[in-house]
Amino acid sequence: MLEFRNVNTYYGDLHVLKNVNYNLGAGEIICLLGGNACGKSTTMKTIMGIVRPTSGEVIFEGQRIDKLSTAERVRRGIAPVLEARRLFPRMTVFENLEMGAFTRKRGPEFNEDLDRVYTLFPRVKERRDQQAGTLSGGEQQMVAIGRALMARPKLICMDEPSMGLSPLFVEQTFEIIQTINRQGVTIFMVEQNAAMALSIAHRAYVLQTGQVVLSGPASELRENEQIREAYLGEMQVAAE
Amino acid sequence: MSPFDLLLQQIINGLSLGSMYALLALGFTIVYGIMELINFSHFNVFMIGSFVAMGVLSLFGLQGQSILMHGAPLVVALIVALVVTMVACGLLGVLIERVALRPLRGVQGPMAMITTIGVSYVLSNATMLALGANTKNFPNPIPPMTFHIGTAQITAFQIVIWVLSALLMGGLYMFVQRSKLGKAMRATAQDPDAALMMGVEVNRVIMTAFFLGSALAGAAGFIFGLYYNFTNFGIGFTAGLRAFTAAVLGGIGNIPGAMLGGILIGLIEAMAGQYVGAKWADVIIFSLLVLVLIARPAGLLGRLAPTKS
Ligand SMILES: Nc1ncnc2c1ncn2[C@@H]1O[C@H](COP(=O)(O)OP(=O)(O)OP(=O)(O)O)[C@@H](O)[C@H]1O
Ligand SMILES: [Mg+2]
Numbered sequence: 214m215l216e217f218r219n220v221n222t223y224y225g226d227l228h229v230l231k232n233v234n235y236n237l238g239a240g241e242i243i244c245l246l247g248g249n250a251c252g253k254s255t256t257m258k259t260i261m262g263i264v265r266p267t268s269g270e271v272i273f274e275g276q277r278i279d280k281l282s283t284a285e286r287v288r289r290g291i292a293p294v295l296e297a298r299r300l301f302p303r304m305t306v307f308e309n310l311e312m313g314a315f316t317r318k319r320g321p322e323f324n325e326d327l328d329r330v331y332t333l334f335p336r337v338k339e340r341r342d343q344q345a346g347t348l349s350g351g352e353q354q355m356v357a358i359g360r361a362l363m364a365r366p367k368l369i370c371m372d373e374p375s376m377g378l379s380p381l382f383v384e385q386t387f388e389i390i391q392t393i394n395r396q397g398v399t400i401f402m403v404e405q406n407a408a409m410a411l412s413i414a415h416r417a418y419v420l421q422t423g424q425v426v427l428s429g430p431a432s433e434l435r436e437n438e439q440i441r442e443a444y445l446g447e448m449q450v451a452a453e
Numbered sequence: 454m455s456p457f458d459l460l461l462q463q464i465i466n467g468l469s470l471g472s473m474y475a476l477l478a479l480g481f482t483i484v485y486g487i488m489e490l491i492n493f494s495h496f497n498v499f500m501i502g503s504f505v506a507m508g509v510l511s512l513f514g515l516q517g518q519s520i521l522m523h524g525a526p527l528v529v530a531l532i533v534a535l536v537v538t539m540v541a542c543g544l545l546g547v548l549i550e551r552v553a554l555r556p557l558r559g560v561q562g563p564m565a566m567i568t569t570i571g572v573s574y575v576l577s578n579a580t581m582l583a584l585g586a587n588t589k590n591f592p593n594p595i596p597p598m599t600f601h602i603g604t605a606q607i608t609a610f611q612i613v614i615w616v617l618s619a620l621l622m623g624g625l626y627m628f629v630q631r632s633k634l635g636k637a638m639r640a641t642a643q644d645p646d647a648a649l650m651m652g653v654e655v656n657r658v659i660m661t662a663f664f665l666g667s668a669l670a671g672a673a674g675f676i677f678g679l680y681y682n683f684t685n686f687g688i689g690f691t692a693g694l695r696a697f698t699a700a701v702l703g704g705i706g707n708i709p710g711a712m713l714g715g716i717l718i719g720l721i722e723a724m725a726g727q728y729v730g731a732k733w734a735d736v737i738i739f740s741l742l743v744l745v746l747i748a749r750p751a752g753l754l755g756r757l758a759p760t761k762s
Binding site: 295 | 636637646648649651
């Protein structure tokens with residue numbers, strides 16, 4: 214459904230993504246692992262069109278999208294859950310959800326999607342008239358996911374959804390992600406919390422200084438020695 | 454006039470002037486809120502607004518200080534002049550953005566701001582060359598009906614200013630709060646990258662901001678002409694600087710702040726004229742600005758460091 218073919222991305226002289234290839238199948242949960250500054254967020258920005266690749270192709274549902282505007286990509290069915298949530302702080306929760314549906318006409322479908330969000334997150338419904346900036350971190354994450362759903366996306370790109378959340382809440386968030394995925398939405402998820410991410414993902418890619426160094430089914434990566442050493446240390450400690 | 458009536462009279466005058474400054478201040482604040490750009494070309498969009506209004510009124514035969522029309526025809530003439538002025542200024546603002554500022558989008562540093570200063574001078578000099586440097590008589594077409602409160606008087610024309618300003622500011626507020634494009638403007642002001650990723654087209658938002666701000670500047674130019682009964686190519690700099698001060702005083706980027714700041718500046722100008730001499734108005738205005746910014750660096754209603762990550 215989404216493919217990167219030999220993508221290279223630069224910020225000025227800084228070469229961030231180096232000949233990167235991804236191939237995401239429809240209906241999958243794919244996670245992208247990697248240390249700080251290896252280009253995970255840059256991957257998300259490249260998908261959304263905030264950063265343009267210098268060479269290579271980004272293909273969505275068989276068509277090249279790397280020259281399209283961000284708005285057009287959203288219209289075609291790609292929605293982001295941004296790093297650190299990035300809600301509009303001085304707009305209400307409801308207005309934030311409306312912004313998620315910005316590229317779509319207001320109609321019965323809007324109300325259906327709103328119901329879907331409120332069913333997934335009853336808490337969001339309770340807070341609908343509150344300023345988003347005054348919500349707790351966990352509530353903000355719900356709104357951020359809800360806002361992405363309001364675009365009625367085929368693919369949601371999440372940048373570190375577990376960042377800054379309590380362990381209990383991380384678990385809930387991952388359950389929600391699975392629920393959304395079962396409703397037919399493909400999920401591409403950047404995570405530092407590798408153990409959690411690999412437990413729900415179907416497949417994973419590992420990025421190191423801008424290059425894909427490993428990829429495969431999540432179950433295999435869980436068993437991989439390198440991964441265990443680099444990313445799963447915490448899980449082992451927790452499991453013992 | 455008793456001291457109380459005198460004060461009341463200056464409040465009435467100050468509110469009229471203040472409405473004008475508020476309309477003008479809104480343009481600075483809307484554009485700043487979205488682009489963090491101080492747009493000095495706004496000064497002279499306002500000035501050109503006064504000339505456009507004068508031109509349209511003269512097409513209706515309204516010239517000089519005598520009252521030539523009454524009732525419905527007068528109302529129609531005024532409304533047409535207002536609408537034409539606002540649309541013309543709105544389009545001028547959009548043109549300035551498109552031609553002079555868009556090529557500089559994303560360039561770091563003060564280049565865009567300096568460019569707006571350049572555009573401002575181009576507008577004022579072009580007006581001077583085209584229409585002459587002499588001060589023009591702005592028509593005074595509204596019948597001198599007055600209402601009295603004690604010995605203080607409210608003229609029909611002041612009521613027109615209040616009603617007009619209230620409608621325009623209320624309309625702007627509703628637009629920004631309720632309409633889809635208005636919400637996109639607020640979202641862009643709060644987090645431009647996130648707004649972009651919701652599918653907001655930034656160029657459209659910026660064009661809207663320039664159109665609305667400049668249209669309000671046109672309305673303010675019209676009011677200036679009606680209030681002072683003159684205009685010339687230089688009015689943009691004095692009135693514009695005061696309105697800019699109003700926007701900063703209220704908290705630049707904040708819409709209610711610009712309205713409040715404008716009204717305050719208008720009241721100060723009127724009071725200064727009455728009690729200490731008009732030439733002190735700017736001294737008082739800028740002293741107050743300094744004091745307010747010491748106590749509240751973000752302005753009266755402004756927020757320091759907007760919540761952006
Ligand atoms: N707008 C930018 N301009 C210049 N350099 C940038 C920009 N954005 C990111 N970078 C640089 O690109 C590199 C990759 O950044 P990126 O945000 O993709 O990392 P990341 O993998 O998401 O890291 P983290 O886990 O810390 O979020 C970093 O070295 C970063 O400093
Ligand atoms: Mg990142």
